[in-house]
Amino acid sequence: MMVVAELAAAAVDVTNFITASEASSQAFKTATLLKSLTINALIMGENGVGKRTLASFILPNATAIDASNFEELLQALESSDEIIIIDIDNFPNLKLLIDTIKKNKTRVVATSRQSFSNEYLDDLFSVKFDIPPLVRRDEDVQELIKLFVKDAVELFGGDSKFDIKNFKPDLSDNANSLRRQVMISYLLQDIDDNELMGIIENYLFEKLGSNSDYRNYLYLYEVPLIRAGLTRFKSQLQLSDRLGLNRNTLRKKISENKEYLEGENNE
Structure with missing residues (x-):
């Protein structure tokens, strides 16, 4: 055989x-x-x-x-x-x-x-x-990203510019998850504040109902803020200073959201 x-x-x-x-x-x-x-x-x-x-x-x-x-x-x-x-x-x-x-x-x-x-x-x-x-075919991943961006341009319009500087490919479901990620990222790269808030509003509409929802969904704001801050400023010390937070408070926020911030404990 x-x-x-x-x-x-x-x-x-x-x-x-x-x-x-x-x-x-x-x-x-x-x-x-x-x-x-x-x-x-x-x-x-x-x-x-x-x-x-x-x-x-x-x-x-x-x-x-x-x-x-x-x-x-x-x-x-x-x-x-x-x-x-x-x-x-x-x-x-x-x-x-x-x-x-x-x-x-x-x-x-x-x-x-x-x-x-x-x-x-x-x-x-x-x-x-x-x-x-x-995950074992990096050269193919880079070419697939280009191909999916082309698909996004044809589907949604706009220009073909796509910033991959901080783009971390989601390969959890191989090309399926990568294509979804590229499509969403392409749409969001030029999103304005009102559009972003509208997306979050629609997401939360059916989920609200308990008396602890504010605390339960605060991570939707905190996690992307911390991720973006650590990527941009490289350390917790600098991020806590830019956010006007005590460093211990920032560490507590990272610990509380460790499910979403694994590997983001930049010192």
Whole structure:
């Protein structure tokens, strides 16, 4: 069995692969090879790393069905020459699925959210490979940011200027969280006071109701103020002076909001 490890493909659509990193460049070469073959492939990795994009690149005309929709999937296998199975690890009976695929001689490219070995899968898939998360593909992250900014300009209008000086990419859900973050950051970079207060007002409207709401939601003001201050002034001492706070008071505020200020304890 051919096992290709440590490959990546971060792409927004099937025609625009990001190949800035060595891993994604190799993934594109592998995908190009698979397009010309008639073998089954399994792509493994976290959400948002490009599994579905890569699968659609390999089989551009195939229907993609989530394995959790097992009845729909089994019916599709009866009438399809090729199919993309999303999150094959969601299927409740892998033996039944594999037997159905073999019976109908359907070509399959599947994805899974975890790297795992299974005797039925090992028998079906000639090629299996992992796509590493974006935290290990910094070159791809930088290119994705540029691409998502372009998307934001086309969607919302305005100019293409986007300040990434203090931008810390949110890669918690890989490209999914990064795209959301870029979109929100792009919208907020030119926001005025009234617009910002309107956003907070809408957020709080349905949440208010207890007799301690002032204290409960004070962090919405304090946390961004402390984060911005520590980033700009580099130390608690300077920030406490700029805010007109006793240093011990600032330390107390940081401790009270430690859930949101982890790693911000600049001395």
